[in-house]
């Protein structure tokens with residue numbers, strides 16, 4: 001059935017082609033060799049992940065730490081031999097975390113563990129104290145009478161499950177993304193949400209939110225999952241619960257961030273480039289190993305492996321986006337500068353470094369054969385072919401929505417949200433073997449998209 005549809009649609013697109021040549025393309029042995037070499041021996045991705053997380057550490061958007069990461073990136077990409085290494089700067093509003101703590105004052109006094117959400121208002125050093133009003137969802141908060149919420153500290157709960165495809169994040173992220181604005185507009189003193197995470201550790205998950213529609217910034221934080229459980233048990237005892245919150249965040253005004261760009265020049269400079277990417281910034285508590293040092297590493301490692309093999313027909317453009325976490329500033333800046341230029345495909349790695357299990361693409365009907373060839377070459381890595389009409393990515397998302405072509409290599413996200421945006425996002429969470437599988441998949445995809453790699457004459461041998 002599936003094959004029939006493929007053949008039929010190809011015939012519609014080019015009716016001169018006889019049906020019998022529409023069988024699945026074979027895997028190019030050169031591509032297979034590149035894939036297998038990456039799987040068995042890639043060191044580039046580990047070196048970048050280890051280096052960035054060790055020598056720079058946390059890299060909050062727009063801060064001095066992110067600027068050091070850009071300097072590190074320029075040096076590293078230059079040393080690796082890439083061409084046209086440069087920074088494309090842009091401005092952004094910068095927010096930084098301050099001192100943060102939370103404590104239940106009554107009926108059972110005890111500290112709980114909290115992290116401020118990105119863009120949280122400040123409680124000032126003296127903090128805010130109020131009675132908790134609890135909701136089991138952001139919809140329940142939205143439906144509540146203002147009187148119930150005014151002058152109180154809102155708590156929003158949820159129950160996010162761990163899924164392979166990370167699909168809970170959109171839905172269960174609502175308390176973090178929308179909760180603060182709703183609570184503020186109803187006159188709340190502050191808001192605490194259950195962490196948007198799937199672990200049972202006392203590590204709260206931060207993440208960005210914004211106060212929309214002129215809502216007044218109020219302190220907004222995430223409790224770790226065990227602390228949210230504890231708060232629920234206390235609430236269930238039926239007595240009024242009072243909490244004190246200190247979240248001393250600060251807005252530093254407009255500062256500079258930037259995208260770091262490097263290229264493997266193609267043999268034909270007139271052809272649209274393939275954009276391979278990840279984001280350079282990270283949250284400030286961990287060292288941003290899975291989010292997203294491993295992502296920038298995978299993208300650059302694949303490009304480097306192609307460059308080592310020879311010259312691709314098309315240019316491969318590496319983009320290490322700045323300021324993804326605080327609101328896709330890097331992706332939007334790249335779109336403003338280059339969004340009107342054609343790109344052969346956009347790819348981003350921003351979902352950790354566990355095994356890639358599914359390949360999705362949006363390369364257009366005319367390039368279905370190319371997409372099928374990629375799927376076939378990825379199959380030995382344990383990767384299934386998913387959609388031919390969908391691709392996604394954080395920074396590249398706006399350009400994909402504009403109609404650009406793209407590919408998504410979906411990592412297994414089962415444990416991603418145990419670590420995401422916590423102090424536990426550190427290098428030890430990256431599994432070198434799974435990281436190599438990522439590089440193998442990316443190298444395969446980029447090799448096929450590159451239009452063919454020509455070995456340098458001096459090194460040509462059989």
Ligand SMILES: [Zn+2]
Nearest residue numbers: 291292324350
């Ligand atoms: Zn990320």
